[in-house]
Amino acid sequence: MKMDLVICGVGGQGNLLASVAIANYAMRKGLNVIGTETIGAAQRGGSVVSHLRISEEKIYSPTVPAGAADVILGFELVEALRHIDRLNPGGCYIVNSETVPTVLGNMGLDRYPPEGEILRELRLRSAKGYLINASEKARELGGAIMTNIVLLGALSRVLPFFEQEDLAAVLAELLPAKVLAVNLQALKAGYDLVA
Amino acid sequence: MKASYVMGNKAIAAGALEAGVSFVTGYPGTPATEIVEECLHGEDVYVEWSVNEKVALEMATGASLCNLRSLAVMKHNGTNFAADFIMHLNFTGVCGGLVLVSADDPGGNSSQNEEDTRILLHTYGHLPVFDPATPAEAKEMIKEAFELSEEMGSCYILRPVMRICHSRSVIQLSAQKKLQRVPQFVDDRSRFVMSAVSEPRAGGKMRPLWRHALLNQKQADFSRYAEESVFNSIEDGVGPIGFVGCGIGYSYIKEAETVLRRKFPVLKLGTLPLPRQKVLTFLRGLEKVVVFEEIEPVVAGLLRGICSDEGLTVKILGRDQFLPGEGELTTEEVIAAAARLGLVERPAAVKPAAVEAPVRTRTQCIGCSHRGLLSALKQVSRKNKAIVTGDIGCYDAGSFPPIELQSTIFCMGSSIPVASGIAKTGIDRPVVAVIGDSTFFHNGLLGLVGAVSNQSRITVVLCDNRTTAMTGFQPHPGSGENIFQETVPALSPEKIGQALGVKTRIINPYLLEESKTILDQAIREEGVSLVISRAPCYLLSTRRGGQPYFARREVRMVPERCNGCKICINDLGCPALYYMEDENRVAVDLKSCVHCGLCADLCRRGAIITV
Structure with missing residues (x-):
């Protein structure tokens, strides 16, 4: 068992919590796990990327080499595109379809590529991928803040590595009790989003 | 003992608390900030955000003079700022264990520059440095550093790079150690009064010269420790080309070995000064070695010096030649180096995406x-x-x-x-x-x-x-x-x-x-x-559940009044404003707008209004 994940998004989207949940899940399964974040100026709308490495064997480097990621979990389309060189051809991508525009793009000084162009790039890297509107689903359930849990649910459907009961137990340890129920709903909703 | 998946910075703080630190200072700066904040979990530990890094180190030194174990935390820019004090602290030495954490940011992901503070602290300041390969090792090193600092009477340095501070791994956390020390100040003016006076204890030599000589003499003690340290080790491998891994460089070498299913001769280094005998044992019989270190060729230069002294003809390759001179190392860089040396086949290059991902330039938060x-x-x-x-x-x-x-x-x-x-x-x-x-x-x-x-x-x-x-x-x-x-x-x-x-x-x-x-x-x-x-x-x-400083005013667009001049965008750079090229007008993203109303005040055409 060896799995490299790249979880990418924009500051404030909660991708760190998702990576900690996956790491704790791996620990629960008795596996080794190492991760790292590159945050830059995260609070001001910057890119945030977490690398996460899970293995039965000893892991040395916290970073996922180019072409090695088994999964790209993209909280945002352009951020998935930015890190697509990490994906291995047999791996898969799960990407939130809701975009976060860039400031320069807003100004008309830069170009935010259309969804179709980004998808074509993603498909060139891997035949297996899912584009889901996790943000919309999270808002339906009570808040965009749960986008990360919806994506986690989708991930758990795609990878048989994840067992729902154990994943729920991990979330129960990480989240405040009063928001646990709705987050478990979000997890289920994400699971169901992946056909 | 409890195993937790934690940030490198927490591992470092936990190590300090387990070593009995009771006085912690620092100035915030990525990637080091959380080390200070994590020390708040200690019981009866004085923690402060100092006004700057020089003051932080001076404060920590004051506590050390009273025999407390103290810790000063800063990023590389702060270490530069504290340099004047460091160049005296190295001469005086310390009383209670004093550790300076100087966190470098190779790649400059969160800094104005990138630099290697091992040069300032060791090459220039002659202080002993620990350079960790993993967060778990950083935790062990800082504990060791407190012990050695007291034993040798010298300030010790832990130099983690960003990838140590900001990585997460499973760390064994133990109870905080309480040393129960009562602060006491013992006068020793010949040590702690740094001044150009003649020193009777040194036969009338000038005091700066005498203290410099004492610092030079200490190097032998630092080296003796380095020779025995578990943080330096040799791993056997096949072939005449060896790899030297300093700090996190070692982790990338090991990862490359795993990927390539090869075992190279490897020298793992975690201390400065170097373990000279261990280095010689490793170098003998090799033709070339490649030194993986972040960021400058500090160890590569030292190895060349040792080769020159001992008449060895080993070719030392490092970050001044052969390897990139800037930025973070990676596993890929180790594999590419091995390929350039003919040790393995050149891996197929991973193609960059044909569509460019637009940059996310830094801006003010909405409502800032x-x-x-x-x-x-x-x-x-x-x-x-x-x-x-x-x-x-x-x-x-x-x-x-x-x-x-x-x-x-x-x-x-x-x-x-x-x-x-x-x-x-x-x-x-x-x-x-x-x-x-x-x-x-x-x-x-x-x-x-x-x-x-x-x-x-x-x-x-x-x-x-x-x-x-x-x-x-x-x-x-x-x-x-x-x-x-x-x-x-x-x-x-x-x-x-x-x-x-x-x-x-x-x-x-x-x-x-x-x-x-x-x-x-x-x-x-x-x-x-x-x-x-x-x-x-x-x-x-x-x-914190409070109100913003501005009076919230509901922002609305009046689209027909907008002529697409973009003054609002160019003068505010607000992420909630966007330009729609097809319609040549600006729109407000009401999902993210917090209704500060600045754009409405700026728009002279009344295209953005508040109600």
Whole structure:
């Protein structure tokens, strides 16, 4: 068992919590796990990327080499595109379809590529991928803040590595009790989003 | 013992607490900030955000002089700032164990520059350095560093790189050690009075010379430890080419071995000075070695020296040749190096995406109190053809598109003296320095004092949001609270201005027109003027359940009035405003807008209004 994940998004989207949940899940399964974040100026709308490495064997480097990621979990389309060189051809991508525009793009000084162009790039890297509107689903359930849990649910459907009961137990340890129920709903909703 | 998946910085703090640290100081700076904050979990541990890194190390030294174990934490820029003190502390030595954590940021992901503080601390300062390969090792190293610091009477350095600080791994956490030491101060003037006097204890030698000689003698003790240290080791492998892994460089070598299913001869190094005998044992019989270290060729140079001394002809390849001279190392870099040396096949290159991902330039948060100031100042300085110098903090994003206001950014506090220097040339343009409140207290104040006493003609604009927002809202001397969230007196920048005899004005940056008028007055004034732009950080004031500083006004678009001039976008750079090319007009993203109303105030066509 060896799995490299790249979880990418924009500051404030909660991708760190998702990576900690996956790491704790791996620990629960008795596996080794190492991760790292590159945050830059995260609070001001910057890119945030977490690398996460899970293995039965000893892991040395916290970073996922180019072409090695088994999964790209993209909280945002352009951020998935930015890190697509990490994906291995047999791996898969799960990407939130809701975009976060860039400031320069807003100004008309830069170009935010259309969804179709980004998808074509993603498909060139891997035949297996899912584009889901996790943000919309999270808002339906009570808040965009749960986008990360919806994506986690989708991930758990795609990878048989994840067992729902154990994943729920991990979330129960990480989240405040009063928001646990709705987050478990979000997890289920994400699971169901992946056909 | 409890195993937890934690950040490297927490592992480092846990190590310090397990070593019995009871006095912790620092100044916030990525990637080191959380080390100080994690020490708050210690019981009966004094923790403070110091006013700057030099003060932090001086404070920690004071505690060490009273026999407490103390820790000073900073990022590389802060270590530079503390350099003057370090070059005396190395001569005096310490009493209670003193460890300086100097966190480097290879790649400059969160810094104005990248540098390797091993050079300053070891090559220049002759202090012993631990360079960890993993967070778990960093934790063991800091514990060892406290023991050795007391044993050797020297300050010890832990130099983690960003990838150690900001990595997460499973760490065994143990109980905090309480040493129950009663602070005591023992006079030893021949050690702690650094002065150019003749030293009777050294046969009348000048004291600096004598202390220098003692520091040189200590190197033998540091080296003896390095020779036995578990942090340095040799791993056998096949072939005449060896790999040396310093700190995290070792982790990338091991990862490459796993990927390639190969075992190279490897020398793992975690200390400076080097274990000379171990190094010689490794080098003998090899033709070439490649040294993986971050960032500068420090160890590569030392290895060449050893080869030269011992008449070895091993070719030493490192970051001054063969490997990239800048940035973080990677597993890929190790594999590529092995391929260039003919050890393995060249891996197929991973193609970059054909579609370019647009950059996310830094900007102010939606609702930020700096946005109104930067907009007002941009308009006033364009009108007056002012030169604007900048400083470090959230407001520095005003130097990027679309605002493009500040023309310089160097290091903490440099905005004011640089502005002063520009003005003193007699240039026929007004000069403005933009500096944040935490940065002002860090090292801006002295620049202001100098500008006043040398009678410069500058305007200093102080962005006073009452916190160190950039690194995660750490309090500073103007905040009115300390790291424990206890209320303490807040230093008043306007009283400082008044005490210096500087004409001081205060503006509310959410009021654009009023701010422009006052900034315009200040810029036209003779002598030094101070404008304090005062409004608490939007994120901080709303995060604690409070109200924003501005009166919330519902923002609406009147699309037919917009002519697509984009003044709102160019002068505000607000992420909630976007331009729709097809319709040649601007729109407001009401999902993210927090209704500060600045765009409505700026729009002269009434295309954005508040209701």
